[in-house]
Amino acid sequence: MKQCDVLILGAGIVGVSTALQLQKRGLSVILGDRRSPGEETSYGNSGVIGGPSVYPVTFPRNARKLVEIALNRSTAARYNPAFLPYIAGWLVAHYRSSAPERLEYVAHAMHPLMSRALAEHESLLDSAGALGYLRRNGWISLYRHSPSYEAVKPALELGREMGRVFSVLDTADACRLEPALNPIFRHAVHSQDIASVSDPLGVTRAYADHFRSNGGTFVTGDARSLKRQKSGWQLDSGEGPVMGREVVVALGPWSSELLAQLGLHLPLAVQRGYHNHFATDSSADLKHPVLDADIGYVISPMEQGLRLTTGVEFDRRDARPTPVQLERLLPQAHRLLKLGPAVEKQPWLGARPCFPDTMPVVGPAPKLPGLWLTYGHGHMGLTLGPITGRLLAETMLGETPFTDPRPYQAERFLN
Ligand SMILES: Cc1cc2nc3c(=O)[nH]c(=O)nc-3n(C[C@H](O)[C@H](O)[C@H](O)COP(=O)(O)OP(=O)(O)OC[C@H]3O[C@@H](n4cnc5c(N)ncnc54)[C@H](O)[C@@H]3O)c2cc1C
Structure with a gap:
């Protein structure tokens, strides 16, 4: 059975960037996905690295805009009325995160990531020979x-x-x-x-190719086959079972299914x-x-x-x-x-x-030793993939991380 230090589930921009960051630090990594790298959410975004505002994208507090949304006439936000009962609790929590003091909190909490996001992408783009995708004109x-x-x-x-x-x-x-x-x-x-890229799929593919050319392994498989074994975590893949001493969940909007199987329930919704x-x-x-x-x-x-x-x-x-x-x-x-x-x-x-507070979860999975989380990057996943990959890699290796990792950890939803 093929073994590695870290098995990463999910080869979107978040999983692929995390793979590169761990590989750069000397770990052996297997990256698994049911599709080829970058073909889901990381394919179709606007290609922007950075946010036009330091405030997160959240509910407007303007009465006219709220009425437009409530009447389902807004071009910016729309909902399926039949779905509202399933998401009401999440929406209330998300609405709270648009209070002025919460916007300020998130702006400051995200600053260490947002302010380094472009430099981290540039470094990966450079080493992957993919700087040609980058436009630095704002x-x-x-x-x-x-x-x-x-x-x-x-x-x-x-x-x-x-x-x-x-x-x-x-x-x-x-x-x-x-x-x-x-x-x-x-x-x-x-x-x-702010910078942007001319082909987000091209960027994720270039990172994945770079990972493979540095000796990393990509396997096809269903993350839901993950099993905990004595010496680590096992995944059934098209190339046979593979085993990682530790595992990272980077399944973007699909993360909750696997985590629910393992007994972890965090408030993820999709927009x-x-x-x-x-x-x-x-x-x-x-x-x-x-x-x-x-x-x-x-x-x-x-x-x-x-x-x-x-x-x-x-x-x-x-x-x-x-x-x-x-x-x-x-x-x-x-x-x-x-x-x-x-x-x-x-x-x-x-x-x-x-997540309702608009920030990703990056860090250890509570009560699941050897399992790490990096998902819920919301409107900013292309921007944040490389920098959250670095934060997770530094945390996993016990290095002093470039910023305090606690604001991004899952415990904030469990206290
Ligand atoms: C319209 C739109 C515009 C956006 N614009 C921007 C922007 O300009 N800038 C920005 O920073 N962000 C933007 N975003 C957000 C960004 O695209 C996402 O945050 C980011 O792509 C999430 O990356 P990810 O790797 O977490 O998820 P994904 O790219 O979805 O990757 C998850 C991977 O998990 C795999 N997977 C799922 N289930 C399984 C399973 N059971 N087994 C194996 N593999 C599985 C999938 O195949 C997929 O490859 C935008 C998003 C949208 C929708």
């Missing part, structure tokens, strides 16, 4: 109406205090930076310290999101990802075309796609930018794995 947030711009000012102010680098632009300046935009917005913010690519000619091409804040979507230049990603949909993870938000916001997107025909007939659907 991201642009557009505000069609002045009240929505006024509402983000406290976050901008806190961001400035925390060292964020951004410029506030008027309509003309923003159109000079991004000439394809129609001037239908009043305010813009160019966050210069579904869609994307479609649109063909474009050179006159309509974008150089930066753009957030249309009042409507609630992002357009990112990708290798496949302009990728339009939606906000949040609350429904069962595996419920059939209902891309209502995409249909509703497309006329608004066409007003902002000359989009060509959709590249795909059916939009892509993915599920952001989210």
Whole structure:
């Protein structure tokens, strides 16, 4: 039976980055997934490394926006009414995390990760020979109406205090930076310290290839076959059983199933999101990802075309796609930018794995010695994969981690 120091379950950006970080520190690692690396949530995101705000993505506290959401008319957030009873407790906890003092707490708690996220990606991209995917030219947030711009000012102010680098632009300046935009917005913010990638799947694949070329093993298998043995954890894989002295769960939105089998229940929900690519000619091409804040979507230049990603949909993870938000916001997107025909007939659907306080869980699994967790990266998994991989690797090896790991540990939900 093939044996290793650490078996990692899940080869999305989080699992693959963790594999590289452990391998870099001299451990033998087997990475397992039922699919090829990067083909689930880590495929379809907006490709942004960093957040436009130091505040997390959470519920608006603005009465008009809340009424729009309650009536299911918002383009930014939508829910299946039949699903609400199943997620009510989670939604209440998530709503609490949008209180001003909680937003500040999360902004400070996430700062050690967010402020190092890009540097950590750059280091992995460099060693994987994949720097060609990276654009270091920032991201642009557009505000069609002045009240929505006024509402983000406290976050901008806190961001400035925390060292964020951004410029506030008027309509003309923003159109000079991004000439394809129609001037239908009043305010813009160019966050210069944010980067993006032109192909998130390409990045995860490049990391996985680098892991393999350094001697790492990738196996195909179902994580739910995991069994605890005397000397470690065993997985049934297509290549036969494999065994790790320790195991890391990095299954993103699927993590809860395996953990429930092992008796661990943490409050993970999913926030579904869609994307479609649109063909474009050179006159309509974008150089930066753009957030249309009042409507609630992002357009990112990708290798496949302009990728339009939606906000949040609350429904069962595996419920059939209902891309209502995409249909509703497309006329608004066409007003902002000359989009060509959709590249795909059916939009892509993915599920952001989210804890109610918006922070991931990274650290040991309570009462399960030898089992480690890194999941629930929510809206920021592409950004945070490499840096949370480093934090977990340093914690597992007993090194002094670059930051206090306690805010991210599972115990916060069990006390
Ligand atoms: C529309 C949208 C836009 C986004 N935009 C951004 C952005 O711009 N920037 C950003 O930082 N983040 C963004 N995100 C969030 C980001 O994509 C996710 O947080 C991240 O991809 C999660 O990575 P992961 O590795 O945890 O999960 P995944 O990529 O889903 O990986 C989990 C892996 O587990 C495997 N798996 C599941 N079940 C099993 C099983 N039983 N056995 C074996 N393997 C299994 C899956 O095949 C998968 O490969 C966005 C998300 C969405 C949906």
